[in-house]
Amino acid sequence: MNTTASGRSLDLLSPLPVPQRSQHRSLWDDIKGIPGSMQLVNIPRLQNTWMYYYVVDGVKYLAAGAVVDAVRRVFVWLFQRIKLRYSTSAEFVMGDPAYEWITLFLTENNVWQQSRDFRVSSKSSKLVYGVAMSTNPDITGSADYVPTYESPQLFRWRGYWVEVQRYRAQIQGTNGQPQQTAAIFLTVFTRNITVLSELVEAAHRGYQDKIKPYVTIFLADSPSFGASFLWNVKRKPHRPLESIILPEGTLDDLIDDAKRFFASESWYQRAGIPHRRGYLLHGPPGTGKSSTIHAVAGILNLEIHSFSLASTFVDDGFLQRATTTIPKRSIVLVEDIDCALPSREDDDDSDPGTPVRNDRIPVRRSGVTLSGLLNMIDGIGSEEGKLFFATTNHIDRLDPALLRPGRIDRKIRYTLATGTQARGLYERLFKDGEAEAQVDVVDVEVKESGDLKKKDDNSDQTRGSANPGTNGEDLAKSDSFGLPGTRDVSPETEPGPSSRVSDVKGTPPTALGKISDSQLADLSQQFAAAVRDYEFSPAELQGYLLSNKERPVAAARDMSVWVAQQRAERQEKAELKEERKERRRAQRARMEAARFAQQPPYGMYSPFPPPPSGMGGPPPRLHPPPISPPPPVNDGDTDVVAVATATPPEASPTAAPVSPPVDPPPSMSALGLDPPAPLPSASKLVNGLNANPSHDDSERS
Numbered sequence: 001m002n003t004t005a006s007g008r009s010l011d012l013l014s015p016l017p018v019p020q021r022s023q024h025r026s027l028w029d030d031i032k033g034i035p036g037s038m039q040l041v042n043i044p045r046l047q048n049t050w051m052y053y054y055v056v057d058g059v060k061y062l063a064a065g066a067v068v069d070a071v072r073r074v075f076v077w078l079f080q081r082i083k084l085r086y087s088t089s090a091e092f093v094m095g096d097p098a099y100e101w102i103t104l105f106l107t108e109n110n111v112w113q114q115s116r117d118f119r120v121s122s123k124s125s126k127l128v129y130g131v132a133m134s135t136n137p138d139i140t141g142s143a144d145y146v147p148t149y150e151s152p153q154l155f156r157w158r159g160y161w162v163e164v165q166r167y168r169a170q171i172q173g174t175n176g177q178p179q180q181t182a183a184i185f186l187t188v189f190t191r192n193i194t195v196l197s198e199l200v201e202a203a204h205r206g207y208q209d210k211i212k213p214y215v216t217i218f219l220a221d222s223p224s225f226g227a228s229f230l231w232n233v234k235r236k237p238h239r240p241l242e243s244i245i246l247p248e249g250t251l252d253d254l255i256d257d258a259k260r261f262f263a264s265e266s267w268y269q270r271a272g273i274p275h276r277r278g279y280l281l282h283g284p285p286g287t288g289k290s291s292t293i294h295a296v297a298g299i300l301n302l303e304i305h306s307f308s309l310a311s312t313f314v315d316d317g318f319l320q321r322a323t324t325t326i327p328k329r330s331i332v333l334v335e336d337i338d339c340a341l342p343s344r345e346d347d348d349d350s351d352p353g354t355p356v357r358n359d360r361i362p363v364r365r366s367g368v369t370l371s372g373l374l375n376m377i378d379g380i381g382s383e384e385g386k387l388f389f390a391t392t393n394h395i396d397r398l399d400p401a402l403l404r405p406g407r408i409d410r411k412i413r414y415t416l417a418t419g420t421q422a423r424g425l426y427e428r429l430f431k432d433g434e435a436e437a438q439v440d441v442v443d444v445e446v447k448e449s450g451d452l453k454k455k456d457d458n459s460d461q462t463r464g465s466a467n468p469g470t471n472g473e474d475l476a477k478s479d480s481f482g483l484p485g486t487r488d489v490s491p492e493t494e495p496g497p498s499s500r501v502s503d504v505k506g507t508p509p510t511a512l513g514k515i516s517d518s519q520l521a522d523l524s525q526q527f528a529a530a531v532r533d534y535e536f537s538p539a540e541l542q543g544y545l546l547s548n549k550e551r552p553v554a555a556a557r558d559m560s561v562w563v564a565q566q567r568a569e570r571q572e573k574a575e576l577k578e579e580r581k582e583r584r585r586a587q588r589a590r591m592e593a594a595r596f597a598q599q600p601p602y603g604m605y606s607p608f609p610p611p612p613s614g615m616g617g618p619p620p621r622l623h624p625p626p627i628s629p630p631p632p633v634n635d636g637d638t639d640v641v642a643v644a645t646a647t648p649p650e651a652s653p654t655a656a657p658v659s660p661p662v663d664p665p666p667s668m669s670a671l672g673l674d675p676p677a678p679l680p681s682a683s684k685l686v687n688g689l690n691a692n693p694s695h696d697d698s699e700r701s
């Protein structure tokens with residue numbers, strides 16, 4: 001028997017009735033009042049308290065949890081060991097070509113059917129491996145449904161279990177912006193490690209079969225991060241070779257050359273020469289350079305990895321990282337390679353005699369340097385059977401170092417269209433086409449239509465006059481399809497800067513049906529005769545033909561009108577350009593004069609140090625004091641070169657008077673001074689000093 005502090009006795013041995021909640025407080029009060037009461041409390045005495053049950057249950061749960069957790073850990077540990085031992089796994093990082101193979105492989109193997117999570121994007125030229133969610137094309141026609149595999153999926157492949165899971169991550173790009181990236185993890189449950197490589201090879205083969213009708217283009221058009229590289233993948237249908245109209249043999253030569261290159265890999269190895277080949281396609285815009293590269297890629301089944309050096313984030317490091325990720329047997333394409341070099345655009349308008357201004361720093365349009373570009377071409381990443389293609393509109397801007405053999409092995413020149421090319425373009429577009437059933441009204445405005453002479457509806461005469469010096473073929477079959485009275489070209493009826501060239505009067509519907517080969521030949525000849533050689537780019541001719549794609553007869557017939565219109569527009573542009581050049585020249589002259597006036601007077605740039613104080617001051621100023629240069633000419637021409645000088649103050653009664661225009665500096669004799677003796681050249685000075693022993697070192701310094 002024990003006694004509590006309150007004097008109540010505690011019978012620790014006799015069982016207590018199970019206490020009610022209200023009783024609990026008094027019991028606890030009893031216990032806590034005794035110093036060291038926890039030791040005094042007999043555990044059996046608490047057996048019947050409700051706290052006892054809680055404590056016991058808690059301990060039981062704790063123990064059970066610990067056991068379960070231990071078992072789980074053991075299981076995971078075992079599973080990891082087994083997995084490591086009996087499985088092989090691989091990671092495919094987004095942006096790498098292998099990621100595309102595996103994504104397509106998963107789609108083709110219907111792995112997505114087990115997963116229910118998709119990423120939906122509107123259909124575009126971007127390469128995605130969406131799945132057909134419905135057989136109704138109206139439902140899936142406008143969007144791509146790409147399975148995301150966010151949760152692990154198991155599937156069987158050739159009798160092996162394979163687990164797939166995709167992880168997403170956000171990383172910091174080189175430009176500081178967060179970027180989304182992802183990786184797919186594949187685990188094949190087998191000890192045979194060759195199964196994984198077989199799976200990857202099967203994925204690659206499947207990918208190649210699938211994309212055969214397409215050319216895959218990897219574009220480096222977004223900032224990269226770390227050692228990895230993000231390519232934006234697109235695809236384009238193959239460009240048929242015959243759709244590119246170039247001088248005979250150009251394309252065949254190029255393709256033969258590339259094929260021979262791929263066939264001679266061992267020769268390159270034996271000779272110790274890096275296995276790569278460089279081509280430069282140069283010429284005016286719209287002459288077929290990019291189209292050629294796409295056609296070559298399609299024929300040789302190659303992927304294109306393309307850079308645009310004009311992007312601000314592209315620098316030397318970016319190029320290096322990118323080239324190392326390009327797989328073997330691909331095309332490395334650098335479009336507009338002259339962007340990497342300083343632009344001489346500012347000097348384009350200069351007269352040949354215009355002195356080059358020292359302050360005109362060349363404008364670099366890209367973060368890539370010439371040496372960075374050369375390193376990229378020569379680097380390891382560019383070897384291993386890669387075709388290096390570069391295009392430019394300005395071959396004259398390229399450094400000879402870039403063009404040397406080994407970097408650029410072949411240069412192919414593209415020109416504006418010849419008559420033969422114009423015919424080829426016409427025939428390509430209208431072959432097997434239908435001639436229009438009715439000739440439409442020609443309604444074309446020609447400005448400054450001096451090119452055109454008044455003609456009746458004899459269109460071959462019109463052509464002859466509109467295009468003096470054209471291919472010169474007599475095309476008496478202008479209306480070879482029996483279209484009477486379709487032309488009434490009368491530019492002189494409305495003289496002036498803008499005249500309506502022609503109106504068609506009475507256009508009887510004539511059903512012509514399919515164009516025969518001979519008709520096509522006649523029409524194409526008529527079309528080509530309207531243009532001079534090297535006057536328009538194929539892209540321009542194609543643009544005209546496309547706007548008439550349902551009217552082949554009218555397209556051939558009205559070509560001379562279009563040509564006249566283009567010439568008038570060009571003339572107008574040339575005149576505007578000439579005016580602008582004149583303004584620039586005048587402004588430049590004014591700036592030079594202002595600069596000259598600001599220069600220190602003659603004699604200030606003496607090779608000798610100024611004399612010590614007290615031994616005479618600087619020579620007297622012979623020029624008027626420097627004045628503010630004239631403000632830039634604000635003639636609304638945005639191209640005007642900015643003048644980096646202070647703007648003269650507004651004319652106001654309080655403002656300082658504006659300096660008068662600067663005259664050339666007066667000659668010395670005009671000022672009544674003896675002209676100074678010419679300064680000795682530096683070499684003469686040095687020789688003189690050496691020859692004169694009386695000069696000691698301190699003098700020389």
Ligand SMILES: Nc1ncnc2c1ncn2[C@@H]1O[C@H](COP(=O)(O)OP(=O)(O)OP(=O)(O)O)[C@@H](O)[C@H]1O
Nearest residue numbers: 243244245246284285286287288289290291538539
């Ligand atoms: N020789 C050609 N034969 C057929 N089509 C051509 C030819 N040249 C240009 N085209 C057409 O003109 C368009 C532009 O061609 P492309 O992009 O290949 O020209 P480019 O020389 O690469 O121009 P840029 O220098 O501006 O990049 C394309 O649609 C192409 O079909």
